[in-house]
Amino acid sequence: MNQKRMMSLQNYQVGRFGKICLQLLIVSLVLFTLAACSKKVTRMDVDETKDLSGDWNDTDSRLVSKEMIGDVLSRPWLSDFVQKTGSKPAVIVGEIRNLSHEHIAVGTFVGDMERELINSGRVDFVASKTERKEIREERSDQDLHASEETRKAMGQEYGADYMLKGTINTIIDAEGDEQVKYYQVDLTLISLVDNRKAWVGQKKIKKFVEKNKFRL
Amino acid sequence: MADMMWLRVAAYALLLLSIHGCASYSANIRNVEQQLISQDYQAALITLDKLYAGSDRDAVLYNLNKGMLLRMSGDYSASNAAFETAKQLIDRLEAISLTEQATSLAVNDQVKSYEGAVFEKLLLHFYKILNYLELGKKDEARVEVLQVDQRLKEIKQKQSRDDLPEEAWVRYMAGIVFEDLGEWSDAMIAYRKAYEAYKSYLASYKLSIPYSLKVALLRLADRQGLSDELEQYKQEFGINQWETIAERQHKGELVVVVNSGLAPVKKPNSATVISPSSGQLIRISVPAYVKRPIALSGVNYQVADQQGQLEITEIVDPLAIKALEREMPTIVARAAARQALKYQATKQANQQDSALGLLVNITGALLEQADTRSWTTLPQGIYMARIPLTPGAYNLSLHIVSSYDGRHKTFSFDGLRIRAGENTYQSLHWIPPNVVNLPNTPKEYTRVKATYETR
Numbered sequence: 001m002n003q004k005r006m007m008s009l010q011n012y013q014v015g016r017f018g019k020i021c022l023q024l025l026i027v028s029l030v031l032f033t034l035a036a037c038s039k040k041v042t043r044m045d046v047d048e049t050k051d052l053s054g055d056w057n058d059t060d061s062r063l064v065s066k067e068m069i070g071d072v073l074s075r076p077w078l079s080d081f082v083q084k085t086g087s088k089p090a091v092i093v094g095e096i097r098n099l100s101h102e103h104i105a106v107g108t109f110v111g112d113m114e115r116e117l118i119n120s121g122r123v124d125f126v127a128s129k130t131e132r133k134e135i136r137e138e139r140s141d142q143d144l145h146a147s148e149e150t151r152k153a154m155g156q157e158y159g160a161d162y163m164l165k166g167t168i169n170t171i172i173d174a175e176g177d178e179q180v181k182y183y184q185v186d187l188t189l190i191s192l193v194d195n196r197k198a199w200v201g202q203k204k205i206k207k208f209v210e211k212n213k214f215r216l
Numbered sequence: 217m218a219d220m221m222w223l224r225v226a227a228y229a230l231l232l233l234s235i236h237g238c239a240s241y242s243a244n245i246r247n248v249e250q251q252l253i254s255q256d257y258q259a260a261l262i263t264l265d266k267l268y269a270g271s272d273r274d275a276v277l278y279n280l281n282k283g284m285l286l287r288m289s290g291d292y293s294a295s296n297a298a299f300e301t302a303k304q305l306i307d308r309l310e311a312i313s314l315t316e317q318a319t320s321l322a323v324n325d326q327v328k329s330y331e332g333a334v335f336e337k338l339l340l341h342f343y344k345i346l347n348y349l350e351l352g353k354k355d356e357a358r359v360e361v362l363q364v365d366q367r368l369k370e371i372k373q374k375q376s377r378d379d380l381p382e383e384a385w386v387r388y389m390a391g392i393v394f395e396d397l398g399e400w401s402d403a404m405i406a407y408r409k410a411y412e413a414y415k416s417y418l419a420s421y422k423l424s425i426p427y428s429l430k431v432a433l434l435r436l437a438d439r440q441g442l443s444d445e446l447e448q449y450k451q452e453f454g455i456n457q458w459e460t461i462a463e464r465q466h467k468g469e470l471v472v473v474v475n476s477g478l479a480p481v482k483k484p485n486s487a488t489v490i491s492p493s494s495g496q497l498i499r500i501s502v503p504a505y506v507k508r509p510i511a512l513s514g515v516n517y518q519v520a521d522q523q524g525q526l527e528i529t530e531i532v533d534p535l536a537i538k539a540l541e542r543e544m545p546t547i548v549a550r551a552a553a554r555q556a557l558k559y560q561a562t563k564q565a566n567q568q569d570s571a572l573g574l575l576v577n578i579t580g581a582l583l584e585q586a587d588t589r590s591w592t593t594l595p596q597g598i599y600m601a602r603i604p605l606t607p608g609a610y611n612l613s614l615h616i617v618s619s620y621d622g623r624h625k626t627f628s629f630d631g632l633r634i635r636a637g638e639n640t641y642q643s644l645h646w647i648p649p650n651v652v653n654l655p656n657t658p659k660e661y662t663r664v665k666a667t668y669e670t671r
Contacts, residue, residue: 053304098355101362103300172366175373215311 054181054209056104064185065112067203072113073120077189077198081161090124091117091189092160100170100183109185110164126160162189162198177211241277241326242481242588248281249478249592249652257289273316273329276305277589280332280340284593288645292347299344306332306340321554324501325547325587333543334371335382335535336591341367342386345393346473349641354397361390361406381420384413385530385598388429392471392602395432396639400461404436421534426527428602434458459604468634470519470603472526473643474614477511477596477651479532482540484586496562497577500551501586502544505537508596508651509619515599516615519632526599526614533596547587554584595645605634612642620648 044050049059072078081089093114096106117123127135142151166187173180182204189199244267251260264285268278279302286295309331316328332340341364348357364386372380391406411433414425430453437446439461450456486501515526558580566573613628627644634640 098359101359101366103356103359170362174366174370212311215308215313216315 051207054179054207056100056102056183058108060183060205061105061109062112063205064203065109065116068109068185068187068201069113069116071201072117072187072189072199073122075199078122081198088122088124089161090126090158091162091164092126093128094163094165096164096166096168096187098168100168101172102170104168106168113164124158126158132157160192162191164189177213179209179211181207181209183207240484240585240588241274241590242483242592245281245481245592246652248285249647252285252288252478252593252647253649253652257285261285261289273327274589275329276302276309276332277330277591279305280336280591281593283340283343284591287343287347288593292351296344296347299340299347302332302340303344306337321550321557323583324554324585325550326585326589328587330589332591333536333539334375334380335532335539336594337367337371338364338382338386339532339591339594342389345389346641346643349393349471349639350643354393357393358397361393364390379413379416379420381413381417381423382535384410384417384423387413388426388529391429391432392639395436396469398637400436400439403432404440404442407433407436420538421531423528423531423534426529426600428527428600430455431458432602435461435464464604466636467604467606468636469639470601470605470610470612470632470634471639471641472517472601472603472612472614473641474515474526474599474616474646475595475597475643476515476599476616476646478508478647479590479592479594479596480505480507480536481592482506482586482588482590484588486584486586488581494559494563496559497581498555498559499581499584500555501584502547502551503540503586503588505533505540505590507533507537511596511619511646511648511651512616513619514617516617517601517603517612518615519603519605519610519612522603522605524601524603526601528597529600530598531596532594532598536590551584558584596651607634607636609633614644616646618648620650 046058047062051057051059078089093110096110098104098106114125118125136154139152139154143154146152164187166185169184169186171182171184173182183206185203185205187201188197190196191198247267248260248263251257251263261282264278264281268274268281271278279298283295283298283302286292286298309329313329320328341360345357345360345364348354348360368380368383368386371377387406387410391403391410394400394403394406407429410429411425414423414429417423418425430449433449434446434453434455435458437449438458482503483506484501485504486499488497488499490496491498517524517526558577562573562577562580565576610632611628611630612632613626616625616627617623618625625646629642632640632642
């Protein structure tokens, strides 16, 4: 085909069917470009709730820590302990097992709880197992290298009175594109002296998730 | 007129040439596979990145393959990150895309986003579980096990399938995870479901119930006090002796998983004909699975004074072939609809000008390409052994009898720590050169973590 002929091809009247095809093509092109639009970032307040996937998110984590902190500080175990011993109880965070359907970052609400409880001034927290290991390494290093006055002795650690343990469970009920998700977080404070449970906290969260049947 | 004829012949010749030159997925991925057999995982990852990193519609496929290559290289955390991305994309892709449906009718099936077949979605979970187990994150593995359960429920509900052989292996793995965590009733349920699925496997594809599963069923039924069920299993399996949970209390278990060979690959099956009535070129191209050569004829293990054979627990070939078979009516229907559309377009264009008609006809035929995408870095078969051991450090050696050259290869893993009441997991990927069917000389296939020797 020579160039002249190619040029003249463009001027041909395209049939009705062709027109529809062309329109479809343009529409889909526009849709694709829209989908490929560049990133847009909006700042959000940390307390703002925005549910995207229906999975466990920051709002759930916040709700749990809020409920638990309020509960643990208002229960009699705390005043009982102070009355009996005359000092603040020391708590250590044990294992919070994730027995749910989702990979949940448990550390976030445990961290929230720890902060609130320490800052309330009514409970002491003892460093966890992994944290302790690092501190001990530092102490043994000090033993060799730090000056006499600043050196921290071994065997002076504060023993915890209670251990905080817990589980996260989920129950999922699904039918077609609809899903009800039920989360239950249970936290327990167990006395290290006699294994008695001093406090049990519970938070339940229920969500209804609808999946889209269609997408672009 | 004669002039037109020549043009047509020339155009057809051009078409046939270019079809051969068209790189399909299965042709592209061969570059990755070549690097796999020489165990150059970093190079394979780079090749994969070059091929598919930016593609939206191949994003699931890219992440599945990437996850697998990363796990072969021993980077289990990064592997799980890629698998997680794939999983989330799959969830999103389950909604039907309107634009993709329309364009796939006009062009071909390759323009659709790759969503993954049932067996691929389930094996994705299995490899995530295995990654977590090898990382020692057993609770995370448990999360994944619950997700498999959810996925299976969804599949059964949506596709109304009552026999699901794909279920067998993932359920068995779920049972192992639950038993490892000491959750006896959940383990029992998972083993029971695995047993039922293996039975449906047996009916359609001849994969028998693993011996280790039979023993696990006896052990758990005994522990749970299910005496009727225990009696029934004893009768059916003909096994009268097994280690009870109490006897195993002071022992640990070494779970060895060998992934052998590569999953089948899809090749285009195409037919090009000239319609006698209209003179139009009609081309149909649909995918068909091609099995790869068997990678090994057996794997034996030796640890301390114990030795034995690994059992085959999963074969991917029949699952893949059956999945495509199930999908075929839709693929063919879409191809037929596409042909009708293209036929009309050509006819319309022909009425305007025969050259334009020819152009439309050839473009249409050229675009007709089978969708040959599938998760090709999956293994062909999965072998497993569960070895009870007293606590301590052990050296494990695996002897693979290659079906490629009949030689024995030995892989050793040193210093595996066994703890009482817990499982320790060790996996290996074995991909001999013949499974990629390359015209080359045998290469040395050493694994980074393992030493290699020939007996």
